[in-house]
Amino acid sequence: MYKKEDLIHDFENFNCYVTSLKIMEETLFFKPIAEGKWSTAEIISHISFWDKYIREETLPQMKINAVIESIDFDTLNNQAANYALSGVSQQHLLHKQLEERTLLVSELRKKNEEEFFATFSLNGEEVDQYSGYPHSIFNYIATFIWHDNHHKQQIDGFLKEKGAALKVRNNSNIER
Numbered sequence: 331m332y333k334k335e336d337l338i339h340d341f342e343n344f345n346c347y348v349t350s351l352k353i354m355e356e357t358l359f360f361k362p363i364a365e366g367k368w369s370t371a372e373i374i375s376h377i378s379f380w381d382k383y384i385r386e387e388t389l390p391q392m393k394i395n396a397v398i399e400s401i402d403f404d405t406l407n408n409q410a411a412n413y414a415l416s417g418v419s420q421q422h423l424l425h426k427q428l429e430e431r432t433l434l435v436s437e438l439r440k441k442n443e444e445e446f447f448a449t450f451s452l453n454g455e456e457v458d459q460y461s462g463y464p465h466s467i468f469n470y471i472a473t474f475i476w477h478d479n480h481h482k483q484q485i486d487g488f489l490k491e492k493g494a495a496l497k498v499r500n501n502s503n504i505e506r
Contacts, residue, residue: 334441337468337471337475338471341434341438341471341474341478344475344482348431349424349428351420351424351485352420352424354420358488358489358492359420360420363485367484368411371420371423372410372414375423376414376481377431377477378423379409380410381434382433382434383406384434385437387401389434389438392467393450394448394449395450397451398452398453438467441467445467447466452465460473
């Protein structure tokens with residue numbers, strides 16, 4: 331059975347992938363992964379901004395029967411993308427992501443089972459439209475693990491297309 335500890339471990343494991351990106355060529359890091367898409371820099375910043383938002387704003391509200399309204403996705407995503415392209419370095423963006431995920435994981439570990447599975451309303455919905463399960467910390471983080479994997483696949487596809495995938499994978503300790 332997939333437990334709270336398994337979920338947190340899988341969520342935290344994204345840091346292994348982020349660490350592997352430290353050796354990615356900087357020009358590729360800031361290059362859009364496809365026409366009209368974000369760069370790896372913008373993707374990592376996007377995830378970092380969401381981790382911080384979840385930790386500071388959403389997680390503290392996630393209690394039984396809470397009524398939570400989330401920030402507009404586009405607002406936060408645009409802030410993240412703009413930050414990534416503001417002149418900050420690749421290493422800064424990666425460090426910020428590692429830091430934000432570590433802080434969020436630390437907060438998740440403080441939650442007991444009851445808190446982790448308490449159900450609440452999010453943006454007027456009792457049930458997550460994608461998973462079909464009631465909103466809870468467990469379900470919310472599971473959705474973000476899917477989200478992380480979606481972006482990992484995008485980045486890996488881009489690196490493979492550029493002939494850089496093997497370089498990143500062979501020099502990292504990614505658990506796959």
